[in-house]
Amino acid sequence: MNGELFAVLIIVFICLYGLIKKTDIFSAFNEGAKDNLKTAFDIFPSLIFLLTAVGMLRASGAIEAVADKLSFLFSAIGFPADCLPLVLIRSVSGSGALAVLDDILSKNHPDSITGRIASVMMGSTETTFYTIAVYFSAIRLKCTGRTVIPAVAADITGFVCSVLFVRLLL
Amino acid sequence: MIGYIIFILMMFSLVFSFFNGTTEQVCLSVSEGADNALKLSLSLCAVMGLWGGIMRIAQKSGFTALVAKLLSPIVLFIFKGIKRGGEAYNAIVMNITANLLGLGNAATPLGLQAVKALEKESVNRNRNISLLVVINTASIQLIPSTVAAIRLSHGSAHPYEIIPAVLLSSLVSVTVGVILAKLMYSRGDNV
Incomplete structure (x- = not known):
């Protein structure tokens, strides 16, 4: 399956469906786009702060130092060491992960193996701990390991699968 | 929480650079961070704008409702003991649909509505709540638009090529x- 074709087909199909159902697709599109522009604008301030911190970390050379030390371990399992910061922050902060992915892709081309693996990791996992906190703050039930363990296991599976499927499919 | 992470990152970078001899690079990087954030936000605006528009057409035309109907057997298979057409059922189906179509702003309120409804149920209450939260902590998005935006801003020739793997x-x-x-x-102790 080709990803670009899939994206285009979804766009065309939804527009066609809208026209068949006599929806004013132009004004609906404008409304939805405006809402998302607002969301993108809302996260801009936190991205400034986060990208400054992540940029400092990159410039200090600490990421390379750790990656060098661990590269023998990572290369044995085919995991790109550059993706390590993303794995560490992904389940805690969504905008933080966005900033780290941006940093990884500025060092590795997005179409390189490392760039692709980082992209798939970001796309196939969620801000697990934040999500758990939001959901359990809404109800009286206490959060237990019965929720946390499967959620974390799903994250780890996502990271492993990202490496696996990029190497197999792309 | 995130405030501490940012501070630790900055402090660590600065101290590490003293030992690594990269203090000058760290100082220079401060002015680049904001600039990178602007570039990233512009790509985010463009790609997220496109998908926000398309998915609003999906909502207005009833396409979302169609997807929800298709998901119904899967939802009834995963969540045992909920009634088709009940309050919990409807909220769960709409929550999963919103996640699938990348309607981030709609997904969370629907999910919260669903856990509240599940809390009132008597059969398999705890298990169904856990299941819903776990499904929401795993990303199930048809089009990873944010990732595509970042890839585009860094000059990817094929920003969407990652979709099958994702x-x-x-x-x-x-x-x-x-x-x-x-x-x-x-x-057997599932309340």
């Missing part, structure tokens, strides 16, 4: 999460 990887991880959550409550 979908497969999400599918496997959500399946693992659901199976494990079910196993957690398999000893």
Whole structure:
């Protein structure tokens, strides 16, 4: 399956469906786009702060130092060491992960193996701990390991699968 | 929480650079961070704008409702003991649909509505709540638009080429999460 074709087909199909159902697709599109522009604008301030911190970390050379030390371990399992910061922050902060992915892709081309693996990791996992906190703050039930363990296991599976499927499919 | 992470990152970078001899680079990087944020936000605006528009057409035309109908057998299979057409059922189906179509702003309120409704149920209450939260902590998005935006801003020739790998990887991880959550409550003490 080709990803670009899939994206285009979804766009065309939804527009066609809208026209068949006599929806004013132009004004609906404008409304939805405006809402998302607002969301993108809302996260801009936190991205400034986060990208400054992540940029400092990159410039200090600490990421390379750790990656060098661990590269023998990572290369044995085919995991790109550059993706390590993303794995560490992904389940805690969504905008933080966005900033780290941006940093990884500025060092590795997005179409390189490392760039692709980082992209798939970001796309196939969620801000697990934040999500758990939001959901359990809404109800009286206490959060237990019965929720946390499967959620974390799903994250780890996502990271492993990202490496696996990029190497197999792309 | 995130405030501490940012501070630790900055402090650590600065101290590390003293030993690594990269203090000058760290100082220079401060002015670049904001600039990078602006570039990233512009790509985010463009790509997220496109998908926000398309998905609003999907909502207005009833396409979302069609997807929800298609998901119904899967939802009834995963969540045992909920009634088709009931309050919990409707909220769960709409929550999963919103996640699938990348309607981030709609997904969370629907999910919260669903856990509140599940809390009122008497059969398999805890298990169904765990399942819903686990499904929401695993990403199941048809079009990873934010990732595509970042890839585009860094000059990717094929920003969407990752979709097959993302979908497969999400599918496997959500399946693992659901199976494990079910196993957690398999000893008969599922309230």
